[in-house]
Amino acid sequence: MSTPPFDPADDADLEVLHEQLGRPARGVLGIAARCVCGNPTVVATSPRLPDGTPFPTFYYLTHPGATAAMSTLEAEQVMRELSDELEADEQLAAAYARAHEAYLADRAPYGDVPEIDGISAGGMPTRVKCLHALAGHALAAGPGVNPIGDRALELSSWSPDRCTCAHPGGLAT
Secondary structure, eight states: OOOOSSBOOOHHHHHHHHHHHTSOOOSEEEEEEEOTTSOEEEEEEOSBOTTSOBOOOSEEEOOHHHHHHHHHHHHTTHHHHHHHHHHHOHHHHHHHHHHHHHHHHHHGGGOOOGGGTTOOSTTTTTOOOOHHHHHHHHHHHOTTSOHHHHHHHHHSSOOTTSOOOOSTTOOOO
């Protein structure tokens, strides 16, 4: 296995994740994206949790501001709009299919889990099902990899470029 594309989680990260999630984080492989203040924004999660449960969401969005912004977009029916765009635009659909393959390739080195074979997250490669998962992938992989995740981040009230953390290490703004 090659070096992971994310930072290992230290005790301080695990404390922040616990605060963000309201419970201990499970199956943490590392921090796939960070807030500008350094706190976790996206955690890379094992495809099989410690209790044996298959877990397809390799990139799990944890930042409270980001998760709230994605929830707001979902409540505003943005998933339907993005699904319509996906259906109408062949280039967007092809890019989204590539995002699905990239997601699977990122997760593959961390375990073969037959129950989730070929399953990524967020409805990829053909639907828009969960903006949280798609934004998490976009933040972890960087701009241009997941076009629907990038679009959700653009439409949201939250930005990875400004800190809204309200816990240790964060500079709430």
